[in-house]
Amino acid sequence: MPVRRGIGEIRATTARSTSSPVSAVTSTFERKSIVVDGLITGYLEAGSGDTVVLLHGGEFGASADLAWECTIGALASRYRVLAPDMLGYGHSAKVVDFVDGRGLRIRHVARFCATMGVTSAHFVGNSMGAINLLVDTTSASPALPVRSLSLICGGGAIQRNEHADALYDYDGTVAGMRRIVTALFAGLQWPDDDAYVTRRHESSAMPGAWEAIAAARFRRPGATAPPTPSTDRAYGRIGVPTLVVEGAGDKLLPSGWAADVAGRIGGARSVVVDDAGHCPQIERPEAVNHLLLDFLEGSTVS
Numbered sequence: 001m002p003v004r005r006g007i008g009e010i011r012a013t014t015a016r017s018t019s020s021p022v023s024a025v026t027s028t029f030e031r032k033s034i035v036v037d038g039l040i041t042g043y044l045e046a047g048s049g050d051t052v053v054l055l056h057g058g059e060f061g062a063s064a065d066l067a068w069e070c071t072i073g074a075l076a077s078r079y080r081v082l083a084p085d086m087l088g089y090g091h092s093a094k095v096v097d098f099v100d101g102r103g104l105r106i107r108h109v110a111r112f113c114a115t116m117g118v119t120s121a122h123f124v125g126n127s128m129g130a131i132n133l134l135v136d137t138t139s140a141s142p143a144l145p146v147r148s149l150s151l152i153c154g155g156g157a158i159q160r161n162e163h164a165d166a167l168y169d170y171d172g173t174v175a176g177m178r179r180i181v182t183a184l185f186a187g188l189q190w191p192d193d194d195a196y197v198t199r200r201h202e203s204s205a206m207p208g209a210w211e212a213i214a215a216a217r218f219r220r221p222g223a224t225a226p227p228t229p230s231t232d233r234a235y236g237r238i239g240v241p242t243l244v245v246e247g248a249g250d251k252l253l254p255s256g257w258a259a260d261v262a263g264r265i266g267g268a269r270s271v272v273v274d275d276a277g278h279c280p281q282i283e284r285p286e287a288v289n290h291l292l293l294d295f296l297e298g299s300t301v302s
Contacts, residue, residue, distance in 0.1 A: 029072050029081075031065075033091060036112050042091025043084040043112070044068070047076025050147075051121040052296065053113065054083040055129025056090075057154075057279070059180055060170040060213050061204030063090035067126055070285035075292065079122070084112050086129070088216065094208030096215045106136050110143035122148045122296055126281060130154020137240070138233040149242040150292055153250055153278045156257025157231050163251040168217065172210050177201040186249025186277035231257075235264040242268035243295045245288065247276035269295070 029046040044064050052075050056067035064083035075081045085092040086105045097104035109132075113121065123146050125133045130151040136142050137149060158164055163183035170176045177200050182191040190196060204210055242265050246258035262270035273280040273287055281288040 029076070029083075031091070034112075034115060036108065036115050039087065039093040039095065039108065040091070041084055041087075041093070041108070041112055043082055044072060045083075046072050046081050047079050049079045051118050052079045052081050053109070053118070053121045053123050054081065055109065055123065055125040055132060056083070056086065057126045058086075058089075058128030058213075059167050059184065060210065061177065061180070061200045061202075062128075063203050065090065066200060066203060066282075067129075067279070068281070071124075071281050071289060071292070074285075074289035075296075078293065079296070082113075082116060082118070082121075084109060088212035089209065090203070090206075094212040096212055098216075101216050102132060102135060106132050107143055110145075113145055118145060120145050120147045122150070124150040124152065124292065125154055126152040126279060127154045134233060137238045138235060139237070142237075146240055148240050148296065149238065150245065150295060151242065151258075151261070152245045152281055152288070153247055153253060155231065155244060155261040156246075156253040158252055159254060161251070167252075170204070170210075170214075172204065174198065174201050177204060183251055184278045185283055186247065186251070186275060187283060190283075231261065235261075236266070238265050238268075241295070241298075243291070244268060244270040245280060245291065246270065246272045247278055247280040247283070248272050248274045249277045252278050 029044045031042070031044055033040055033042045035041070042064070054064065054068045054071065056062050056064050064085050068083045072081050072083060087093055087095055087108050123133055123144065125131070131154045133144070133146070133149055133151060134155050136144050137146055166176070166179035166183045170180060174197060178191045178197050181197055181200060182188075185191070242262070244258040244262040246253070258270040258272065262268040271291055273284050276283040
């Protein structure tokens with residue numbers, strides 16, 4: 001059990017990801033935990049070299065393992081990869097800030113990076129992770145040490161439909177998780193795969209996990225539901241290379257949102273991944289891994 005002195009105890013285990021229903025891509029990584037500002041923070045680590053930080057989505061049951069198990073191995077062949085569980089998710093502390101929940105998670109990731117000695121990194125985010133990256137990099141005082149941005153299905157305006165309802169109205173049941181999986185993926189093989197749905201359901205049932213995510217969506221009696229994340233941001237403040245990835249079969253975001261967002265960021269590129277929904281890094285891992293590696297190396301992404 002390694003300990004890095006001065007930054008807190010790091011507990012490490014080695015894990016091999018479970019392959020997805022349609023992909024044989026697996027990754028070997030270390031699952032670790034560290035105390036950041038008094039809060040247990042779970043994360044995955046693999047590889048060496050320049051640092052890439054992966055930020056997962058915000059659906060019930062989300063975690064670094066589920067979001068990035070098909071990505072870590074490919075990136076770790078050339079980079080040091082860190083994938084933290086954001087607060088409220090996975091193996092991290094189940095805490096909620098009712099005033100500035102998004103800001104708390106952004107600041108926590110920034111402190112995680114500082115604690116890990118990361119002063120500059122490539123950041124890749126999916127869904128909520130991508131939105132958090134946009135919120136930070138378009139703010140007047142960014143907290144994250146961003147060297148480049150890869151935004152996967154996060155940045156467009158969430159459509160209000162039955163799929164969005166599935167994400168917001170999760171009741172903790174296996175049937176409810178199947179609705180979430182249906183919302184996240186273009187292919188029906190995912191919600192039809194009982195083992196995969198069960199795995200995500202088990203993640204959502206970890207002690208405090210459902211409560212933390214559900215509590216973050218509480219509102220006082222009589223208050224109107226909060227709006228979906230705005231796409232009206234100070235995009236001109238983003239001064240790093242940016243890649244925006246859209247899933248052609250995304251059930252939550254409107255077609256063409258990636259080109260629209262990329263068009264507001266100087267020098268940004270947008271790519272549409274066919275046969276993929278809201279999590280193309282899981283549904284089409286080979287294609288997304290190729291895009292990310294080309295982008296990170298400064299190659300032209302077609």
